[in-house]
Amino acid sequence: MAKVWAICKRELAGYFSTPIAYVFIIIFLFLSGIFAFYLGDFFGRGQADLVTFFSFHPWLYLFLIPALTMRLWAEERRGGTIELLLTLPITMTEAVIGKFLATWIFTGITLALTFPMWLTVNYLGEPDNGVIVASYIGSFLMAGAFIAIGSCISALTRNQVIAFVISLVVCLVFVLSGFPLVLDFFAGWTPEVIVQAISSFSFLTHFDGISKGVIDLRDIVYFLTLIAFWLYANAILIELKKADL
Amino acid sequence: MMALVEIENLTKKFHDLTAVNNISFAVERGEVLGFLGPNGAGKSTSMKMITGFLAPDSGTVVVGGDDVIDNPVSAKYRIGYLPEGAPLYSDMTPLQLLQFVGNVRGVTNLDERIREVVDKINLESVMEQSIGTLSKGFKRRVGIAQAILHDPEVLVLDEPTDGLDPNQKHEVRTLINAMAQDKAIILSTHILEEVDAVCTRAIIIARGEIVADGSPVDLERRSPRHNAVVLVVRGAPQAQVTDSLNGLDMSGSLQSREVDGGLTEYTIFPVDGKSIVADVGRLVRERGWAVERLEVDRGGLDEVFRAITSPTN
Numbered sequence: 001m002a003k004v005w006a007i008c009k010r011e012l013a014g015y016f017s018t019p020i021a022y023v024f025i026i027i028f029l030f031l032s033g034i035f036a037f038y039l040g041d042f043f044g045r046g047q048a049d050l051v052t053f054f055s056f057h058p059w060l061y062l063f064l065i066p067a068l069t070m071r072l073w074a075e076e077r078r079g080g081t082i083e084l085l086l087t088l089p090i091t092m093t094e095a096v097i098g099k100f101l102a103t104w105i106f107t108g109i110t111l112a113l114t115f116p117m118w119l120t121v122n123y124l125g126e127p128d129n130g131v132i133v134a135s136y137i138g139s140f141l142m143a144g145a146f147i148a149i150g151s152c153i154s155a156l157t158r159n160q161v162i163a164f165v166i167s168l169v170v171c172l173v174f175v176l177s178g179f180p181l182v183l184d185f186f187a188g189w190t191p192e193v194i195v196q197a198i199s200s201f202s203f204l205t206h207f208d209g210i211s212k213g214v215i216d217l218r219d220i221v222y223f224l225t226l227i228a229f230w231l232y233a234n235a236i237l238i239e240l241k242k243a244d245l
Numbered sequence: 246m247m248a249l250v251e252i253e254n255l256t257k258k259f260h261d262l263t264a265v266n267n268i269s270f271a272v273e274r275g276e277v278l279g280f281l282g283p284n285g286a287g288k289s290t291s292m293k294m295i296t297g298f299l300a301p302d303s304g305t306v307v308v309g310g311d312d313v314i315d316n317p318v319s320a321k322y323r324i325g326y327l328p329e330g331a332p333l334y335s336d337m338t339p340l341q342l343l344q345f346v347g348n349v350r351g352v353t354n355l356d357e358r359i360r361e362v363v364d365k366i367n368l369e370s371v372m373e374q375s376i377g378t379l380s381k382g383f384k385r386r387v388g389i390a391q392a393i394l395h396d397p398e399v400l401v402l403d404e405p406t407d408g409l410d411p412n413q414k415h416e417v418r419t420l421i422n423a424m425a426q427d428k429a430i431i432l433s434t435h436i437l438e439e440v441d442a443v444c445t446r447a448i449i450i451a452r453g454e455i456v457a458d459g460s461p462v463d464l465e466r467r468s469p470r471h472n473a474v475v476l477v478v479r480g481a482p483q484a485q486v487t488d489s490l491n492g493l494d495m496s497g498s499l500q501s502r503e504v505d506g507g508l509t510e511y512t513i514f515p516v517d518g519k520s521i522v523a524d525v526g527r528l529v530r531e532r533g534w535a536v537e538r539l540e541v542d543r544g545g546l547d548e549v550f551r552a553i554t555s556p557t558n
Contacts (some may be wrong), residue, residue: 006348010337080332084391087296087328088349098365108528152268241300243259 003090007098008105011072014105023111024068031060032114032210048125054135054211055115058175058203061146066167068106069150072099073238078158082242092235100144100151100231107143111136122244138210142203142225146171148230155237178202248273251398251431255304257290264290266453267304272429274398277421279444279461280433283554287453289329289432292403295431296326307398322350324398327405331388335377339368339387342376343394350395362390363419365420381408389417395425402423402432406439410555418443437546447546451554461546465493467553468544474525476511477538483509489532493524493558518544 032053036042040052071177076082085095121127150167157163176182177198186195199205206219250270265287272278280288293299297313297320304312311320312395329458334342343362347355363369366386371379376387385408392400404419406414410558421430421443440447440461447464449457457464465471480484483501490499490513497516504510515521522541529536 002351003349006345008340009348010334010345013341014334014336034390079335080328080330081334082329083293083298084326084332084334087298087321087324087326088346089316089318107483 001020003088003099003224004094004098004101007090007095008102009084011099011102012106015068015102015139016148020071021106024064024106025113027209028060028064028110029113032056033117035060036117047164048121050117050121050132050135051211053114054139054193054207058137058142060172062168062175065103065107065143065146066150066153066171068103069147069154069167070163071154072103072151073155073234074157074160076164077155077242078160082238086238086242092239095237096151096231100147100221100227100234103147103151104144107147111140124198130215131211134213134215135211137215138207138219141210141220142207145174145203145223145226148227148234149174152230152237155210155234155241174201175203176205178208246309249309250431251305252291252295253292253305253307255294255306256302257287257294257299258302266300268450268453268455269304270455270458272399272431272449274429275426276446277425277430277432277444279440279447280431280450281435281437281440281550282433282446283362283449284435287451288450289403290330291450292326292401292431292433296324296401297321298328318331322395322398323397325392325395325403326400327385327388327392327402328470329403331385332408333376333384333387333391336375336507338373338375339379339383339390340361341553342387343349347394354397354452358394358396362374362394365393366390367416382410382413385409386413389420389554398428400428400430400432402430405432406434407438414439437550440546449550449553456553459548463494464546464549465544466518467549468546469514470542470548471544472515472520472522473542473544474513474515475521475538475540475542476513476525476529476536477504477508478511479506479508479535479537481509481532481534486511486532489528490525492553493521493528512542515546 035056036050036053040055042052049192073082074084086092112191118132122129150163150168153167153170154163156166179202183195186198206222209216209219249544250272252271253269255265255268268291278293282288290299294301295308295313299315300314308320308436310324311323313320333375337345340359344355347359352358354454355382363372367388368383368386368390371383385405389402389405396413399536405443406417418439421432424430444461446460447457449464450457457467486509487501489510493513497514499514501510502510513521513525526539529539
């Protein structure tokens with residue numbers, strides 16, 4: 001555990017040693033605010049809740065999280081430091097989890113910094129704070145799934161731009177698979193079971209559930225399973241690809 | 246008693262290319278093993294397998310009783326490794342990097358240990374600069390510092406003096422010599438003088454196979470020039486000298502050439518690299534030649550290296 005923490009700490013410090021951290025935090029706060037207030041018509045709705053704020057999180061994560069994860073392994077491979085890292089007395093699991101946790105904690109910090117939204121809505125009215133807490137938990141779990149996908153794909157290549165683009169596309173698939181447009185496309189010619197299955201793979205389906213204030217064990221299990229699966233794939237990919245320069 | 250590092254039948258293929266082909270050797274505590282070979286011979290690949298970075302296709306590496314494949318974490322605790330090109334996290338400072346490596350390796354008294362190592366390697370002046378801004382020489386030294394931080398039993402250094410200036414090279418070699426006694430050190434290089442300077446044993450590897458294994462002196466012995474005697478004589482008639490030298494028991498062949506000012510240089514190659522300087526000396530005294538210069542050639546490692554690694558061989 002001390003080793004995982006050492007790796008996590010190094011990675012986290014890495015975010016803050018470059019402008020990445022600050023750019024990410026500012027853009028996230030700015031966009032989440034803009035989306036909630038303008039696109040989501042926060043005031044016009046006259047409701048004391050953060051539904052509009054949270055509803056844009058999947059779309060923000062879609063673009064911003066691949067930017068955080070693209071460097072995780074691609075940079076190690078490009079700089080050759082992967083050789084330094086993986087000849088330290090650690091297991092592959094420790095390395096993968098350490099890096100994943102760093103990005104997850106960083107995203108958690110960013111998410112926590114959106115607290116003025118919470119204060120605002122509490123100032124303006126009497127929202128159901130239970131729902132808001134649930135939504136934060138849901139958003140955080142969903143971010144974890146995005147990060148696990150991004151981390152895994154970052155292990156595929158030495159090129160960060162490629163890692164960014166592929167991560168974005170894969171994440172898009174996971175977001176869109178719950179979108180009516182996509183489901184309608186399949187609904188016409190595939191059995192109901194498959195449409196259900198596709199929908200059940202979507203971040204949106206599970207995130208919507210939690211952000212309504214219903215913390216269903218299945219939604220939590222869904223995100224945690226997804227994280228575990230992608231991190232497992234991540235470890236295998238590094239094992240396979242680390243020899244390729 | 247097992248050697249500290251035991252390598253058996255190690256093989257690694259990349260697609261169709263056999264990078265390392267069935268190599269075996271052992272390194273004892275106190276040995277400094279020089280790994281020589283042309284670029285692409287398989288030196289780095291071998292080192293990557295010894296340190297557990299790459300899994301071999303077949304064969305075993307056992308370090309201090311721990312198999313690197315079956316028991317990688319325990320084996321890696323015993324090893325300090327400087328990878329080829331000394332890759333380091335360029336956004337960290339040397340201090341941060343050493344703290345990170347020390348934490349992962351569970352080094353006790355880390356601060357004290359960092360001070361010791363930094364002192365030994367002369368890094369104080371750059372400890373707070375980011376590694377990306379350091380000169381090549383400092384980067385290499387930071388790489389060496391992280392490799393020896395936990396005082397490992399086994400040290401694997403891939404081209405430790407590459408890119409250093411002559412003074413820095415000398416420092417690194419002094420450091421290696423100082424540590425050699427209680428460690429097994431494997432270092433790769435293509436600087437042959439380095440082998441003479443630090444190694445107790447050298448392995449030459451070419452096309453993935455070991456082509457020579459012995460002490461630097463053993464390897465020099467393979468040179469046709471080993472123990473050849475160069476004799477520069479003033480005045481004496483060339484034919485007479487040549488005859489006398491050819492008369493020696495041990496002398497194989499003889500070369501002579503005129504040098505300016507009535508000097509003639511003779512090079513006497515011995516049979517089987519035996520020492521003939523005493524015989525030549527005796528002959529010189531008997532004949533009373535005016536000798537300007539008399540020296541024994543040890544035979545260059547680079548000649549041996551070229552002879553056994555060139556593809557035409």
